Amino acid sequence: MDRNEYAIGLDLGGTKILAGLIDGRGQIVSQKQLPTSSDDGEQAVINRVLAAIEAVMADASVEGNQVRGVGIASAGVIDSAKKEVIFASNLGWRNVPIGQLIHERFGLPAYLMNDANASAVAEWMWGAGKGTQNMIYVTVSTGVGAGIICNGRLLTGNDGSAGEFGHISIDWKGPICRCGNRGCLENYSSGTAIENMARTKIANRDSSFSGSLLEGHEALTAKQIGEAALQGDRFSIGILKQAGFYLGIGATNLIHLFNPELLVFGGGVMNSAPVILEEIEKGVTAHCIPGLANQVRVELNQLGTESGVMGAAGLLFSTQERSGKYPFL
Numbered sequence: 291m292d293r294n295e296y297a298i299g300l301d302l303g304g305t306k307i308l309a310g311l312i313d314g315r316g317q318i319v320s321q322k323q324l325p326t327s328s329d330d331g332e333q334a335v336i337n338r339v340l341a342a343i344e345a346v347m348a349d350a351s352v353e354g355n356q357v358r359g360v361g362i363a364s365a366g367v368i369d370s371a372k373k374e375v376i377f378a379s380n381l382g383w384r385n386v387p388i389g390q391l392i393h394e395r396f397g398l399p400a401y402l403m404n405d406a407n408a409s410a411v412a413e414w415m416w417g418a419g420k421g422t423q424n425m426i427y428v429t430v431s432t433g434v435g436a437g438i439i440c441n442g443r444l445l446t447g448n449d450g451s452a453g454e455f456g457h458i459s460i461d462w463k464g465p466i467c468r469c470g471n472r473g474c475l476e477n478y479s480s481g482t483a484i485e486n487m488a489r490t491k492i493a494n495r496d497s498s499f500s501g502s503l504l505e506g507h508e509a510l511t512a513k514q515i516g517e518a519a520l521q522g523d524r525f526s527i528g529i530l531k532q533a534g535f536y537l538g539i540g541a542t543n544l545i546h547l548f549n550p551e552l553l554v555f556g557g558g559v560m561n562s563a564p565v566i567l568e569e570i571e572k573g574v575t576a577h578c579i580p581g582l583a584n585q586v587r588v589e590l591n592q593l594g595t596e597s598g599v600m601g602a603a604g605l606l607f608s609t610q611e612r613s614g615k616y617p618f619l
C-alpha cells in the first residue's frame with residue numbers, strides 16, 4: 291500500500307466540525323461531520339475533533355501509515371508556526387495547540403491554516419483555478435477573506451495570516467471595524483454589512499422599500515435579501531449592487547498588488563451572484579490600471595461546502611508541499 295495515498299482535512303467551524311479523508315485527485319473517500327457545540331467546553335470540542343479524524347480513517351479502513359498528514363482549516367486567529375488556535379470565539383477556544391494534539395494522538399504531521407486560505411487551495415487545485423499559477427480566492431459571507439496563490443504557491447506571510455482582505459481599509463474616515471481599523475472592506479460588503487445597509491435604508495424610509503418583496507419580513511438576513519434580488523426585487527438589488535461596488539474597489543487593489551490571472555468569488559453572499567459579480571467586473575474595468583484589467587478573469591467558485599476540508603488536505607498533495615515550501619508543516 292502506498293504510504294502517501296491519502297490526506298486528512300479538517301474544517302473547524304462554529305456550527306460543525308467536518309473531517310474528510312482525501313485522495314490525490316481531490317476525491318473525498320470518507321467524511322464525518324459532528325456538531326461543534328462549543329457550549330460543552332474546550333475539551334469536549336477537542337474530543338470531537340479527534341473522534342472525527344478517527345472516524346474517517348476507520349470508515350475507509352485506512353491506517354495511519356497510509357496518510358500523509360492532517361491539514362486543519364480554522365476560523366479565528368491562528369498561529370500556524372505554533373500550530374495553535376489563538377482565539378476563536380465560535381469554537382470557544384483560546385490558545386488550543388490543536389495541531390500538536392492531533393500529532394500526539396495519531397503520530398501524523400499536522401498543520402494549521404485559516405479557512406479562506408484552505409478554500410483558495412481547493413479551488414486552485416481542483417476547482418475554478420485549476421491550472422493557474424496566480425489566482426486569488428475571495429470569500430464573502432458573514433465576513434470577507436481571501437487566499438492568495440502567487441507564482442504557484444499559497445502566499446502565507448510570516449505566520450500564516452496573509453490574505454486578510456476584509457480588513458483592508460477603503461475609507462480612512464469610515465466606521466471603526468471590529469479589528470480596530472477604520473473603513474474596512476468587510477463593513478461595506480459582507481453579509482453582515484448587507485443586513486446593516488438594509489436596516490439603515492429602511493430607517494431612512496428609502497422609497498424602493500415600499501412594495502419590496504422584503505416588506506413585512508422581520509429578520510432581513512443577507513440570505514433573504516439575496517433571494518429577493520434573484521427574483522428582481524429593486525430594493526435588494528440596490529443593496530447588493532452597493533456591496534458589489536465596494537468589492538470591485540477591493541478587487542482592483544488585489545489586481546494591482548498581485549497581478550492574478552483569475553479572481554474567484556465564493557461564500558454565502560455570492561449565492562445571489564449575477565448582480566454582485568457584474569458590479570465587481572464593472573469596478574475592475576473602471577478602476578484598474580489599463581492593461582491589467584483585461585488580463586484578469588472574474589469567476590464564481592466551483593466547489594461546495596467541502597472546499598475547506600479539501601484545501602486543508604490538498605496542500606499535502608501540492609507541488610508546494612513536495613518542494614518543501616509550505617513553512618508550517
Ligand SMILES: [Zn+2]
Nearest residue numbers: 457467469474
Ligand atoms: Zn477590520
